[in-house]
Amino acid sequence: MAGxxxxxxxxxxxxxxxxxIGIICVAAALRAPFTSVGPLLEMIRDDLGLSNTxxxxxxxxxxLAFALLSPFAPQLARRLGLPNILMLAMLTLSxxxxxxxxxxTVTFFAGTAMIGLSIAVCxxxxxxxxxxxxxxxxxxxxxxxxxxxxxxxxxxxxxxxxLATSAGLGWRGTLALWFVIAALATLFWxxxxxxxxxxxxxxxxxxxxRIWRSPLAWQVTLFMGLQSLLYYVLISWFSVILGExxxxxxxxxxxxxxxxxxxxxxxxxxxxxxxxxxxxxxLVVITFVLFIIGILGVWLGRTELMALWAICIGIGGGFxxxxxxxxxxxxxRTVQEASELSxxxxxxxxxLAAAGPALFGLLHDAAGSWNAPLALLAGACVLLxxxxxxxxxxxxxxxxx
Numbered sequence: 231m232a233g234x235x236x237x238x239x240x241x242x243x244x245x246x247x248x249x250x251i252g253i254i255c256v257a258a259a260l261r262a263p264f265t266s267v268g269p270l271l272e273m274i275r276d277d278l279g280l281s282n283t284x285x286x287x288x289x290x291x292x293x294l295a296f297a298l299l300s301p302f303a304p305q306l307a308r309r310l311g312l313p314n315i316l317m318l319a320m321l322t323l324s325x326x327x328x329x330x331x332x333x334x335t336v337t338f339f340a341g342t343a344m345i346g347l348s349i350a351v352c353x354x355x356x357x358x359x360x361x362x363x364x365x366x367x368x369x370x371x372x373x374x375x376x377x378x379x380x381x382x383x384x385x386x387x388x389x390x391x392x393l394a395t396s397a398g399l400g401w402r403g404t405l406a407l408w409f410v411i412a413a414l415a416t417l418f419w420x421x422x423x424x425x426x427x428x429x430x431x432x433x434x435x436x437x438x439x440r441i442w443r444s445p446l447a448w449q450v451t452l453f454m455g456l457q458s459l460l461y462y463v464l465i466s467w468f469s470v471i472l473g474e475x476x477x478x479x480x481x482x483x484x485x486x487x488x489x490x491x492x493x494x495x496x497x498x499x500x501x502x503x504x505x506x507x508x509x510x511x512x513l514v515v516i517t518f519v520l521f522i523i524g525i526l527g528v529w530l531g532r533t534e535l536m537a538l539w540a541i542c543i544g545i546g547g548g549f550x551x552x553x554x555x556x557x558x559x560x561x562x563r564t565v566q567e568a569s570e571l572s573x574x575x576x577x578x579x580x581x582l583a584a585a586g587p588a589l590f591g592l593l594h595d596a597a598g599s600w601n602a603p604l605a606l607l608a609g610a611c612v613l614l615x616x617x618x619x620x621x622x623x624x625x626x627x628x629x630x631x
Contacts, residue, residue: 292346369505388487492544500552
């Protein structure tokens with residue numbers, strides 16, 4: 231198929247390993263700019279004088295950027311070349327991290343928007359790149375990609391408060407520190423500019439209109455959106471909930487880090503398992519059970535068992551994220567369809583997720599407790615199960631178009 235063949239010089243082992251390293255480095259830079267914010271949210275809110283609703287928008291804004299840019303990322307890759315657009319995204323991400331840490335509320339939100347736009351491009355295009363360059367190792371490479379993101383995500387959550395307080399960096403210095411990872415990822419991507427060339431830009435006609443008419447594509451999109459909603463709400467507010475339960479900021483930050491560390495093995499193994507299964511419905515059931523136990527535990531369970539509830543949520547999140555990333559490949563037949571489905575799911579899906587953190591904070595402000603917001607998350611778990619049972623069928627998005 232046009233646009234998917236490897237150039238001759240990319241078939242050797244050295245070039246393949248350089249591509250793998252490049253993917254790992256880019257993936258490592260995609261979540262730390264978000265997960266480092268949650269433990270510092272109270273510091274940021276108090277320093278900038280934000281309400282809880284506006285503080286929730288700190289996470290909502292990049293999600294809106296995801297939703298707005300995701301459908302256009304495949305078109306940009308076809309026009310400018312995939313390696314070029316990924317390089318531009320990494321440069322913008324690096325600058326956005328620095329702008330966000332500059333003084334003032336306006337620059338904070340401007341930098342946050344830049345970060346969101348950059349990550350949107352990488353989120354959409356990397357699954358298609360993996361499908362095209364590693365067609366016989368999709369599960370393995372998806373696992374490598376997702377676990378790279380989550381290792382940095384967990385580390386960022388755990389060290390943010392100590393860096394801001396004990397190390398004296400403050401929240402601005404701590405958030406600016408992640409520029410180092412983004413800059414390194416940019417440097418490691420430079421060799422891919424020549425290695426990939428324009429081959430990944432593709433000359434395949436867009437199938438976006440057909441994808442948006444597929445019921446299966448909408449089920450994948452809803453699954454993607456709901457698992458993102460759960461993730462970003464918890465990243466934004468879990469530390470605040472724990473703080474109101476009497477935990478110190480440092481303890482709460484490490485509980486949040488534990489939740490993400492629990493994800494790590496499963497973001498690697500779930501894509502491997504999913505790729506070997508005829509349908510993925512059993513994995514969807516496990517995802518739902520873990521999520522609902524964790525959410526109900528945070529809501530109604532004992533505070534002393536909060537680490538257990540965090541582990542359940544983390545493992546459930548690992549299952550959900552691994553499945554969402556694999557659905558882009560498993561529910562499509564071509565690289566182009568995978569990119570288009572990825573763009574659709576991460577556009578409409580993140581638009582749904584974007585409402586989560588701000589709505590969570592708004593419900594808390596209105597009700598004066600966390601009961602209504604946590605009930606919302608429990609309801610989202612049920613909807614995730616319904617969407618996942620549809621998305622997990624052995625079907626392709628073009629079957630009934």
